[in-house]
Amino acid sequence: MILTILNLNLKFQEMKNLIYHTLSISFFCLFLLPALSIAQGVTTGSMSGLVKDDLGEPLPGATIQAIHTPSGTQYNMVTQQNGRYTISGMRTGGPYEVTVSFIGFEPRVFKNISLRLGQRYVLNVDMDEEGIELEGVLIEGRKDPLLNDEKTGASTTINREAITTMPTLSRSVQDFTRLTPQSSGESFAGQDPKAINFSLDGSVFNNSFGLTGSIPGAPTESTPISLEAIEEIQVNIAPYDVTQGGFTGAAINAITRSGDNEFRGSAFINNRNQRLVGTNARGSEVVTEDFNVQQYGFRLGGPIIKNKLFFFVSGESERRSDPNSPFVAAAPGRTGANVTRVQQSDMDQMRGFLIDNFGYDPGAYEDYNLPTISDKFLLKLDYNINDNHKLSARFNTLLSSRDRPVARTSLGFGGRNQNLFSLNFQNSNYLLNDDIYSGIVELQSNFGGKFSNELRFGLTSNRNSRTWGGGDFPMVDILEGGRNYMSFGTDLLSPNRGLDSDTWQFQNNFTAYLNNHTITAGVNFEYFNFRYTFTPTYFGHYVYNSLDDFYRDVAGEEVELRRFQRQFSALPDGSVPTAVTQAYIASAYVQDEINVTDNLKVTLGLRLDVPFYGQTAERNLQVENLNFQKPNGEPISIRTDRLPEPQFMWSPRFGFNWDVLGDRSFQVRGGSGLFSGRPIYVNISNMVNTNGVLQGQIREDNTTNFPFNPDVNAYIPSNGGAPETYDLAYIDPGFRNPQVWRTNIGIDKELFGGIIGTFEGIYSQQVSDLLFYDSNLRPSSRNLAGPDNRPLYGFGDEENRLNQNITNAVVLDNTNQGYAYSLTFQLQKNFYNGLHAMAAYNYAVAKNMVDGNTQHFLSYENIAAVRGSNYPDLGFSLDDQRHRLISSMGYRKEYKDKFASSISIFYELRNQGVASYVYNTDINGDLIVGNDLLFVPTASQLAEMQFEPLTINGSTFSASDQRAAFNQFIEQDPHLSTRRGMYAVRNGVQFPVVGRLDLSFMQEFFVNINGKRNTLQVRADIFNFTNMINNNWGVGQIITNETPIGIVNIDPVTNVPTYQLNPSSQTLELESFTRTANIGDVWQMQLGLRYIFN
Known part of the structure; x- marks a missing residue:
């Protein structure tokens, strides 16, 4: 299997080295096969406990039978010599009926037990001799699920009830992960949003390449999976279980629903448009252009063979039409916060000029919409082979497209997207197509109560491409006062752009339960294959200091451009270059969960992740004769065909959970250890794509050598082949994946009235984070005079470059500078009358050297610094969420079995x-x-x-x-x-902080059909609800x-x-x-x- 996966077109020596590294890791893993475990993403719940006889002594050999009553799925277990038992790999939810029996003792039966994702339900049983009259069936109750011995670090579980009732407009996972106090949008614990590991049914389901958000579907602002299909979500920020890896921010595990013995289904339609939007923000009129969002979908599940084989299917579509931007051009009579400095007369004149002179229509510049199409489908099968073996298979897909605004980057000129200073025309936008296909097969097995096995194999494929309107045309940025004023032409980053990515994953799990020890060890293998075509400025990029300069240039006058740049193919046949990047991560780990006493559990584990790469980059011999240097002046040499070498990323972890009083009303928990994540693979692909062999680069500042030419092939060197000047992207050979050392201490206490109070303290220290520098930048030789005495560079390409034929030689390296910490206080309670409530406050600080949202290798230039981008200082992270107060509440009331009313609110106050x-x-x-x-x-x-x-x-x-x-x-x-x-x-x-309250209200009407309840549900979701009450509330500041x-x-x-x-x-x-x-x-x-x- 390994040789099949490594079917690469490599030179013999490279192949030999790659096979050597892979086989070395594989043989190491084979020694662990008697006790293999995986769980990159948790997919199930579990149950454990201690069975004692009537004298209070452990009872070995007692039989535990747990039945998931909706599906008839059975799990059987026998207690060990110390009377303990553990049942793993169980379906989440419930209800379960659990029967405990032993010869000579009365059976004990417990009902209405529900399991939560990634948590262990503790059921301790005291048996009585036969002949003693018992109470019969017991309705099991236990301490709050927050108080359980599985929890060590910070985590949040969102169950099906919350998913069904919480306010949501987009129907995205992010609307629910915000229940995590340490979150800030898609960021967790102060880390970059792409530092998460999102798993779906245990399979890697990230946007691993990292061009946009952290979760698939982000390019088209689509949700990759319907909420109809999600059973439960768990967010783990500090899980000291070494089976969880691939992140430095958080591990987000989502599991899909399954069918059972009853046919159950639902169909829905949602709609919102500009008529359902407020118009007053603290006295300022908000004019919302026409838009429309319509969502509709269904789900259906049931038995194929009762108690044996089940299916679940869901589908959802979304049709959206969103306004492009609230910003408009300045014109007589126009007022308001959305009126830009750009004059309407300038935009109209430019559009007419381009049409008349070049036959190019740049499109509208305001009052137009961006359409989105999104269709998603899921099919899941669950097969109870027998009581000991359960098989499940899931396939899902997303087909989506969206019109997106022009890329905002302007390489240092203030951003060309619509803002108070700048406007662009519609045909500078582009249509992005994003399709996802994903599948996974999982086998859960139990062997005699002492061992369990989990086998998982998955594949996720992503296909991404772009098109645009108006025909091909160079990108033109026109400045005013040194920053963007107007932009038109084909989006700078879109020509030829496309991405095909495939993520393969193999996991296997075997766990042994040995009295007071649960021994877990495992392997995980991930293979990423990316085919990325990225040719920025391929149609040419002209930057003018003023509108007048552009018009004079077209008229034939000599004009100094602020910048001209373009890339072109350097391949002999002139074909469009495509970068192929192949990345691997082989992981192995071992762990021991020790029940030191009845009220103290300690977890000790060690994880090893070994990332390595297929050597698919081209060699540029010319570069090897050039001199480059680090910011400290130390010389470096560059080999464009040598991607980083394999690195051994060790992650030792320690966790504990102490039930202080022995009654699970007061627990102290925590741990410390290393967490290794994945890189943003676009940063790896940059080196494969940008080496002076595939593409050439022309860039001149303050130049008169490139009069405007509407031909997108203008100024391509006539000799072809190797370019005279070009960019380089390089990765230090010792580059290590992101890694943090995270320490967590938590206290959970049952307070008065059943309220659970929690204190959580988390500290994360960067061990290896990203760092960029230009190794072709000549050091400063003088300083600015006066109080601001920062270093001065040459103010020109020749003065600033070490090698004149290299425009930039950007190196990706590591730094250990950076940290984040947070303090969280939380209260929550589930009432018996259908009410549940939670409130939490989180104070956090996050500092780093570079924000990890850098994608294009030149994006590092946007890093704000004193001494220049080569010398960043420790500053606050872009994800530094200083203050965050959240609260949620839900209440449901039924009326005489005829109808029910439900309300759910979420409040957030934050910077x-x-x-x-x-x-x-x-x-x-x-x-x-x-x-x-x-x-x-x-x-x-x-x-x-x-x-x-x-x-x-x-x-x-x-x-x-x-x-x-x-x-x-x-x-x-x-x-x-x-x-x-x-x-x-x-x-x-x-x-400044702003507080907003979101509300969901549902009215349900019940109808009995063939003795079963059917429901008609009317629902309203209102975001920023308090603004409806008072227009001064919920208004932000920028x-x-x-x-x-x-x-x-x-x-x-x-x-x-x-x-x-x-x-x-x-x-x-x-x-x-x-x-x-x-x-x-x-x-x-x-x-x-x-x-x-x-």
């Missing part, structure tokens, strides 16, 4: 984001705009700064006017006012201007800069934050109708 204050110009001469952190002068330093007079709409502001305004801005800003005499901190600006100041020039002799304010309005009045007035700041409602039959 809405972070930002960095930077200069609006290139202050350090590295030719990158928007990445230089602001120096915050003291009052005396400000008096020394030179300012150029500023004219706005005919009003001129002197140097003293600007100094006074800048000083006032610093004083009123929460971040800058604490940094006087120092530099602003990356992502140091915390947006930063007004991240670039409040820039430089006009730097004296070439003295290095003294001359500054000028960059106000975002027509006056010098600067404020840090502006109230937003868009669809997220007002209430939104979705109405639904559902029919349920049993």
Whole structure:
């Protein structure tokens, strides 16, 4: 099997090395085959306990029979010599009926037991001799499921009831994982959103390549699987169970529903549009363009053979039409927070000019919609082979497409997507197609009560491509004041772009239960194959300093472009280059769960992950004769065909759970250990794709050599073959996958009235995180004069490059700098009258060197720094969620078996984001705009700064006017006012908190058909519900201007800069934050109708 998977077209020596590494790992794993275990993603529940006789002594040999009553699925077990038993691999949910029997003792029967995903239900039984009259069948009750001996680190379980009732508009998993206090959107524990491991029925179901969100379907903003199909979700942030790996943020495990002995089904339709949206955000009118979202779907499950073979099928479709952007061009009579600085007359004139002169229609620039089509389907079969062996198979698919806005990156010019400063035309957007096919087979087996086995094999395939309107045309960015003003042409990153990815996974599990020890060991093998075509700037990219420059250039005048760049094929036949990346992770682990005493469990484990790569990159001999260097000046050599070598990622872990009082009312738990994740594989593919062999690159700044040409093939070198200049992306040979050391301490206590109080403390230290630098950047030789004395570079390509034929040589390396911690306080209670409630507050800090959302290898240039992107400082993470308060509540009431009412609410109060204050110009001469952190002068330093007079709409502001305004801005800003005499901190600006409450209300009407209850359900989901009550509530704020100041020039002799304010309005009045007035700041409602039959 290994040789089949490794069917690669490699040179003999490379093949030999690859087979050697693989076989070495495999033979290591084979020694563990007597006790193999997997569970990258948990898919089942379990049950354990201690059986004692009438004298209180352990009772060995007692029979435990657990029956999942809806399906008739049976699990049988016999207690060990110490009277203990464990049943693993059980279906979640219930109810279960459990019978405990032994010769000479009265059988004990327990009903209404339910199991939760990844948790162990503890059922201890005291037996009585025959002839003693018992109470008969017992309705089993136990302490809250939060208080169980399986829990060590922070985790959240979302059951089917919550999935069914919680407010949701998108029907996405993220609407439910927000119940995790340590989450922030898709980020967990302060880590990058792509640092999670999302598993579906135990199979890897991530967006592993990492171009967009962490979960498949993100490119088209589609949910990859219908909520109809999900049974339960579990979020684990610090599971000290070494069978869980592949993440540094969180492991999110979702399992799908199964059929049982009854035919059960449901069909629904949901709808929302602009008429179900509020119009007032704190007194500001919110005008929502016409949009429509319609969701409809079904589910059906039942028996094929009663008690033996079951099926479950679900389907869901979504049709959406969303407005492109709330921002509009400035025109007479237009007012509001969504009116940009871009003049309507400029946009109209440009569209007409392009049509008349080039026959190219760039499309509309406002008042148009983005359509989305999403269809998903799932089929699952469950087969009870016998009482000891259970087989399940699942197949699901997603077919989706969405019109998406033009790529926002502008390589340092402020972002070309719609914002207060810039607008683009519609045909710069693109249609993205994203299809997913996934399947998995799982076999669960039990052997004599002492051993259990789990075998799993899965494949997930993703097919991604792009198209666009208007025909092929170069991308043109037009600047005004140093930042984007207008953009048109084919999206810079879309020509030829496509991605085919396949993820293969094999797992096997064998667990031994040996009295007080549960021995687990295992292997996991993952194979990723990516075929990625990425040719940015393939149609050419022209950047002009003004509209007038563009018009003069087309008229034939000599104009200096701010930048020209394009890539082209360097292959001999001129074909479009495609990068093939093959990645492997072989994992092995061993663990011992020790019941030290009846109230203390300790877990000791060791996990080994070995990532390695197929050597599919091309060799560029020219590069090996060039000199490159690290930021510290240390020389390095580059081999473009050598991807990182295999690294042994050891992850020791220790966990414990102490039932302090022995009655499971007060537990202390926690642990410490290493967690290894996967890289964002697009960063690996960058090296395969960007080596000077597949593609060439032309880029010149401040040049007159490239007059505008609408031909997308213009300026391609006529000689073909190896390009004269090109980019390089390289990975350090010793590069290690992301890894953190995480320590967790938790206390759960049953308080008054059955309330469960929890304290959770988590600290994560980076062991290996991502770091980027340009090894072709010439070191600085001088400094800026004045209080801001940062290093200065050459202000030109020749002055900045070590090798003139290399534009950039970006290296991916590691750093151990960075940490995150959080403190969580939580209260929750399940009442007996249908009410349940939870509230939690989380305080967190997260710092890193580089935000992991970097995708394109040049995206590192956007890292805000003082000394340039090669020298990032420890700053706050983009996912630094400082304050977060959440609460949820649900209540359901039935009325005389005729109808029922349900209400569910979710409230969240949090900081809405972070930002960095930077200069609006290139202050350090590295030719990158928007990445230089602001120096915050003291009052005396400000008096020394030179300012150029500023004219706005005919009003001129002197140097003293600007100094006074800048000083006032610093004083009123929460971040800058604490940094006087120092530099602003990356992502140091915390947006103000905003509180929003989401509500779901359901009214159910019951009808008995053939003696069974059928239900007609009417539902309303309202996000930001409190804004419906008071338009001042639920309204957010964003930063007004991240670039409040820039430089006009730097004296070439003295290095003294001359500054000028960059106000975002027509006056010098600067404020840090502006109230937003868009669809997220007002209430939104979705109405639904559902029919349920049993």
